[in-house]
Amino acid sequence: MxxxxxxxxxxxxxxxxxxxxxxxxxxxxxxxxxxxxxxxxxxxxxxxxxxxxxxxxxxxxxxxxxxxxxxxxxxxxxxxxxxxxxxxxxxxxxxxxxxxxxxxxxxxxxxxxxxILPEIKGFAACWGISVLHCPYCHGYEVKNEKTAIVANGEMGFEFAKLISNWTKDLRLCTNGKSELTLEQTEILKKNGVLILEEEIDAFEHNEGYVSNIVFKNGDKVEVKAVYARIxxxxxxxxxxxxxxxxxxxxxxxxxxxxxxxxxxxxxxxxxxxxxxxxxxxxxxxxxxxxxxxxxxxxxxxx
CATH class of the missing domain: 3.50.50.60 (FAD/NAD(P)-binding domain)
Structure with a gap:
């Protein structure tokens, strides 16, 4: 040049x-x-x-x-x-x-x-495809689907509240011991949000489209979309x-x-x-x- x-x-x-x-x-x-x-x-x-x-x-x-x-x-x-x-x-x-x-x-x-992607198997492959950061950008496409949120504490509570606008089939994965307050826990349960405290081992997926969250204790949860703040x-x-x-x-x-x-x-x-x-x-x-x-x-x- x-x-x-x-x-x-x-x-x-x-x-x-x-x-x-x-x-x-x-x-x-x-x-x-x-x-x-x-x-x-x-x-x-x-x-x-x-x-x-x-x-x-x-x-x-x-x-x-x-x-x-x-x-x-x-x-x-x-x-x-x-x-x-x-x-x-x-x-x-x-x-x-x-x-x-x-x-x-x-x-x-x-x-x-x-x-900065977490070291969870399958996370990187799904990021931006079915593991999402923003419901305004992608929430409509996965509305009313089985959805998980990977977050904890105040962020997890607020994110779950936000995503509940797009789906009621919602579970909050804290990826370890919950840091929610008792009040936040009760509000989430009252609104049908399942709280899962097991550590995550992997996301099963097909070309970036998640199908299951696999926990380190061997449990699996079927999901079609995941939201994460990383x-x-x-x-x-x-x-x-x-x-x-x-x-x-x-x-x-x-x-x-x-x-x-x-x-x-x-x-x-x-x-x-x-x-x-x-x-x-x-x-x-x-x-x-x-x-x-x-x-x-x-x-x-x-």
Whole structure:
């Protein structure tokens, strides 16, 4: 790639990064989108709750989006991994794994998060297919089915309450001794939620579609869907390296203008919020692009 200097470098080329790229491209900005091609929803067969694209494959949505962003000739793409970022007098310097160096006045991180999967046999194969994180994204497709939740304590109680909107055939697997309060336990039982405290050994499945939860004592429970809240980390360490603050929940801290705690650095998409959905990623990326463009205008219009 001949061009090395840009108005904006966007790190992360999935829904949020592409949306920001379109916003900036339509603002006539010189933009580089760096993407390693590893979206967190790569296993998910269908995307939902995004109007005009409901039920479409995630990869189809992103491929169509990239084609549309490519229409704007001031936006370029780089297939690779950004591994180093420095603050300079004029902005930022981004180095890729291949050793290419690019400069930009502003940087947007749309890099998402990386899920830390538990060491339960079959979990990884089912994640995003029948082991789910969000009922708004996938609950309709498994409504009224035999469903399990893998969680404990306050999170388990609130998650069970939430999922009960989509199915009453519900069991809460605490994967060990329950940390629910007596009051929470009684409320769940009153609402027909079965509480299972045995440790989980495996998920039996067929190509990612779960059929049974197998416990370490040998018991099995038939299910068609599982919801799980699992730990995660920032997919990209560069914001932290640059001094951007990470909040208590583990997300890149941004204000209502998508600005991080470091001037000139912005964040959007799943890296910044627990509301993981295509629609919200697109929205935050589009808004971040507009804010970045306005900041550039204010700096130049002297």
């Amino acid at each position: 001949e061009q090395k200097n840009f108005d904006v470098v966007i790190i992360g080329g999935s829904y949020s990064g592409l949306s920001a790229g379109m916003s900036l491209g339509r603002s006539l900005r010189q933009v580089l989108i760096i993407d390693s091609g590893l979206p967190c929803n790569k296993q998910t067969p269908h995307s939902h709750n995004f109007i005009t694209q409901d039920g479409e494959k995630p990869a189809v949505i992103s491929a169509k989006a990239k084609l549309q962003v490519e229409f704007y000739k001031t936006v370029q793409f780089y297939n690779g991994l950004a591994v180093k970022a420095l603050k300079t007098e004029k902005g930022f310097e981004i180095t890729t794994e291949s050793g290419d160096v690019f400069t930009a006045r502003k940087v947007l991180f749309a890099t998402g998060v990386k899920d 730990p995660f980390e920032q997919h990209c360490p560069l914001p932290k390296d640059l001094g951007c603050e990470i909040n208590e929940q583990g997300y890149l801290k941004v204000d209502f203008m998508q600005k991080t705690t470091v001037p000139g650095i912005f964040g959007s998409g799943d890296a910044t919020t627990q509301m993981r959905s295509v629609a919200l990623a697109v929205s935050s990326g589009s808004f971040a692009g507009a804010v970045i463009n306005k900041e550039l205008i204010d700096e130049d219009f002297l």
